[in-house]
Amino acid sequence: MKIRELTCIVCPRGCALKAELGEGGEVLSVSGNLCPRGKTYAIDECTNPMRVVTSTVRCESGAVVSCKTSRSIPKGMIFDVMKEINRTVACDGLKIGDVIIENVLGTGADIIATSMG
Amino acid sequence: MNTKATKELSAELVIVGGGPAGMAAAVAAYEEGIRDILILERDDNLGGILRQCIHNGFGLHRFGEELTGPEYAYRYEKMVRELNIPFMTDTMVTAISPERVVTAQNTEYGIFTVKAGAVILAMGCRERPKGALNIAGTRPAGIYTAGTAQKFVNMKGYMPGKEVVILGSGDIGLIMARRMTLEGAKVKAVCELMPYSGGLARNIEQCLNDFGIPLMLSHTVVEIHGKDRLEGVTIGKVDEARRPIPETFEYIPCDTLLLSCGLIPENELTKDAGIELDRITNGAVVDGDRETDIPGVFACGNVLHVHDLVDYVSEEAAIAGKAAVRFIRGEGKKDISVQVKCDGKVRYTVPQRLTEIADTRIYFRVADVYRDMKVTVRAGDTVLYQKKKQKLAPGEMETVELTRDMIDKAQGLGAPIEIGLI
Numbered sequence: 428m429k430i431r432e433l434t435c436i437v438c439p440r441g442c443a444l445k446a447e448l449g450e451g452g453e454v455l456s457v458s459g460n461l462c463p464r465g466k467t468y469a470i471d472e473c474t475n476p477m478r479v480v481t482s483t484v485r486c487e488s489g490a491v492v493s494c495k496t497s498r499s500i501p502k503g504m505i506f507d508v509m510k511e512i513n514r515t516v517a518c519d520g521l522k523i524g525d526v527i528i529e530n531v532l533g534t535g536a537d538i539i540a541t542s543m544g
Numbered sequence: 545m546n547t548k549a550t551k552e553l554s555a556e557l558v559i560v561g562g563g564p565a566g567m568a569a570a571v572a573a574y575e576e577g578i579r580d581i582l583i584l585e586r587d588d589n590l591g592g593i594l595r596q597c598i599h600n601g602f603g604l605h606r607f608g609e610e611l612t613g614p615e616y617a618y619r620y621e622k623m624v625r626e627l628n629i630p631f632m633t634d635t636m637v638t639a640i641s642p643e644r645v646v647t648a649q650n651t652e653y654g655i656f657t658v659k660a661g662a663v664i665l666a667m668g669c670r671e672r673p674k675g676a677l678n679i680a681g682t683r684p685a686g687i688y689t690a691g692t693a694q695k696f697v698n699m700k701g702y703m704p705g706k707e708v709v710i711l712g713s714g715d716i717g718l719i720m721a722r723r724m725t726l727e728g729a730k731v732k733a734v735c736e737l738m739p740y741s742g743g744l745a746r747n748i749e750q751c752l753n754d755f756g757i758p759l760m761l762s763h764t765v766v767e768i769h770g771k772d773r774l775e776g777v778t779i780g781k782v783d784e785a786r787r788p789i790p791e792t793f794e795y796i797p798c799d800t801l802l803l804s805c806g807l808i809p810e811n812e813l814t815k816d817a818g819i820e821l822d823r824i825t826n827g828a829v830v831d832g833d834r835e836t837d838i839p840g841v842f843a844c845g846n847v848l849h850v851h852d853l854v855d856y857v858s859e860e861a862a863i864a865g866k867a868a869v870r871f872i873r874g875e876g877k878k879d880i881s882v883q884v885k886c887d888g889k890v891r892y893t894v895p896q897r898l899t900e901i902a903d904t905r906i907y908f909r910v911a912d913v914y915r916d917m918k919v920t921v922r923a924g925d926t927v928l929y930q931k932k933k934q935k936l937a938p939g940e941m942e943t944v945e946l947t948r949d950m951i952d953k954a955q956g957l958g959a960p961i962e963i964g965l966i
Binding site for chain 2: 433434435436437438439441443478479480481482483485489491493495502505506509513523541542543
């Protein structure tokens with residue numbers, strides 16, 4: 428049996444988590460979490476780590492608008508998603524929540540504006 | 545010759561700074577029934593530093609969801625706009641008098657004054673600059689504070705460089721390590737003078753560990769190299785007295801050095817007004833209402849003490865906003881005077897004094913990393929309250945709740961309340 432130590436990134440508290448892993452890498456138990464989201468995070472982190480990506484996108488006018496993935500995406504795809512964001516030119520006049528790229532690279536997450544263009 | 549008289553305005557409540565603290569204070573004051581409010585902001589829009597903090601993690605406490613900085617700021621900006629709370633942008637406040645006359649300037653009015661019923665200081669903080677760090681070597685281009693680099697990248701769309709070393713592991717430094725990496729730069733190391741990081745554990749995990757960026761604790765930059773443009777830095781390990789150890793010196797080629805070496809509340813106006821400052825927080829000394837020693841002048845947010853979370857800034861600003869309204873209405877009551885002290889392990893508290901018998905949340909920071917301690921509230925020899933904490937660190941602000949009973953007891957004993965660790 429293997430123990431994996433993690434720092435929870437769900438909230439600023441940053442709980443020190445311990446995940447007990449089985450033979451096949453499956454999570455048998457999680458401890459150290461102060462809320463149920465910590466358990467979900469530990470399970471995801473040991474099986475399929477996910478991250479929200481935040482960045483900026485260039486608009487037609489040359490202005491820069493901040494953006495994010497509307498939900499977390501697989502950690503291994505962060506740089507691929509960044510490439511997609513950086514080759515996109517968004518229209519001007521974006522509002523918070525406007526979709527800039529739909530279902531980016533099939534992740535199920537949209538790239539949405541987080542500031543006003 | 546221009547003989548035009550200085551314009552003289554007045555407002556029941558003047559708020560200096562339109563960042564998260566100023567906006568939350570304004571909204572809270574509005575909700576208490578005050579309409580004659582004026583927010584003075586030096587930038588070209590409301591929102592403060594949150595506008596460039598495009599990463600997420602804001603708002604979990606305040607709004608119950610995870611927002612980015614601009615989204616969090618916009619929630620408040622929208623409230624300010626929808627409530628028609630007056631504000632001026634591109635307006636710089638240059639003086640506040642003890643009589644609560646605020647002097648400011650902008651291109652519309654030139655220099656003007658605002659006579660205020662109450663003033664809330666919400667100027668935020670700034671980064672400790674290179675000049676304050678005394679690093680040896682040359683002074684080439686390519687050295688920025690992390691926040692300046694953040695503004696370049698996130699608001700202007702410019703990358704300051706390609707090969708980066710970061711000095712200081714405050715949260716902005718950690719966030720910028722990730723941000724520069726995402727935009728294609730190579731972040732070679734984050735050096736931290738102290739044996740622990742000043743940033744949140746989650747940021748070390750998701751900003752450094754996710755990208756294999758080394759965090760070099762007890763390390764500092766000892767020399768800067770390069771004539772016109774930065775070419776590299778020499779880093780080294782430091783001993784327990786934080787002196788660099790020559791045998792450990794190592795040269796790292798880089799074109800960019802980012803500094804994330806602490807934040808300093810921006811209190812020039814406060815000092816000039818003659819308000820008493822706390823030499824640990826570098827902010828004003830305040831009571832539970834966040835009122836300074838000048839009646840009717842309040843302070844909140846990072847100008848009072850540097851916060852980890854904007855959620856707590858909003859919370860504190862609401863306290864100041866509501867209290868300012870009570871002051872304007874002549875309802876502020878100050879029936880006691882109890883000092884709040886700390887034992888050294890606890891480095892500072894806010895508020896530093898209590899003037900009212902009411903349940904009060906005390907914010908504090910500790911001086912070092914401590915494990916398995918009891919946060920202890922005492923008045924003289926009497927222990928009023930204790931709670932266990934597994935871990936306390938200087939980078940994470942803590943709170944303890946003082947009840948009316950505890951304050952009443954301390955008042956009865958005639959002793960200050962001391963917050964300490966055992």
